[in-house]
Amino acid sequence: MQSLEALSARLETTAEIQSIVRTMKSLSSASIRQYERAVAAMADYERTVTLGLRIVLRDGGVASRPGLAGDVPRGSGLIVIGSDRGLCGRFNDRIGQVARDRLDAGSGSDCDHLCVLGQRVAAGLEAAGHPARRLFSLPGSVGGLSATVHAVAVEIDRWTSAGVGTVSILFNRRVGAALAEPTCWPLLPLPQAFLDDLARAPWPSRCLPIHRMERPPLLSWLVGQRIFVLLYRALAESLASEHAARLAAMQRAERNIAEHRETLAGAFRQKRQEAITRELLDILAGFEAVREDHAD
Structure with a gap:
């Protein structure tokens, strides 16, 4: 499974390639x-x-x-x-x-x-x-x-x-x-x-x-x-x-790149949501642990 940073880098690279393809067109x-x-x-x-x-x-x-x-x-x-x-x-x-x-x-x-x-x-x-x-x-x-x-x-x-x-x-x-x-x-x-x-x-x-x-x-x-x-x-x-x-x-390449970029964007959004969810769960777990300590 690719990390969030790796997906972000691939998205940037894909955007640059797409720009080159448009220029060549x-x-x-x-x-x-x-x-x-x-x-x-x-x-x-x-x-x-x-x-x-x-x-x-x-x-x-x-x-x-x-x-x-x-x-x-x-x-x-x-x-x-x-x-x-x-x-x-x-x-x-x-x-x-x-x-x-x-x-x-x-x-x-x-x-x-x-x-x-x-x-x-x-x-x-x-x-x-x-x-x-x-x-x-x-x-x-x-x-x-x-x-x-x-x-x-x-x-x-x-x-x-x-x-x-x-x-x-x-x-x-x-x-x-x-x-x-x-x-x-x-x-x-x-x-x-x-x-x-x-x-x-x-x-x-x-x-x-x-x-x-x-x-x-x-x-x-x-x-x-x-x-x-x-x-x-x-x-x-x-x-x-x-x-x-x-x-x-180049037109065929642009369509393929657009589809690939959309796939990467979807994977990036899913990965970011998973990271946000994990951070929220960590915050909640820390909050519960602190509240239990205060209750004791």
Whole structure:
């Protein structure tokens, strides 16, 4: 049976933990909105890049460039986005399991390059026999998204220079009621159906734009910008999903802590009442003993 002092100390500790959980809930809620706004802000730039690809492809600009048309090199690469911090439920377990399945199956060809963002999922993949060739830390705020995306884009350029033609990105995103749904987007090569649709799509205005740059370098630059947009969106959506999973985990923890605290409070009240009762009985017993002495 715990003493009154021990129960009091546990109540104070539980209250402190509850305060930390509430703070983490607030931070996760604010972070979700920031990353959602970042995804929305990127939509306009994505539309601009898509229009640029459309006008170049309308002019017959599909160049024989690896990842765009012609023979695609057989090498492959996979980018996996997880988290650096825990307390987000099965966020890393889900994405790690999908990544392991893809790597074990080979996805049609052996994965020559593996790039991981997030210490947690990287540790799980390494334990499963799939160490990352490159490991990046995740940005702590929206302001660090661009720098991280640029670093990953540079790594992809190294891959393509080394003969990698197929690159995919695997990440968690919120889909409906699911807080962390593993999603895979192909980065390279650009799907032929996507290119055909762009080339056939009608221009949204009467005036067709013109470009002075040669088609091959312009097309290469636009493809690079499309990769940047997809990487940015995937990273922002993954971080929003991570904070949503952490928010849900903190909400469950807060309910459990509240129930535990109520149980401790009940035990504390019962223990205090028992202590008060014992003190009253001791006082009564002392009073009776003194009265008997006076009576004698």
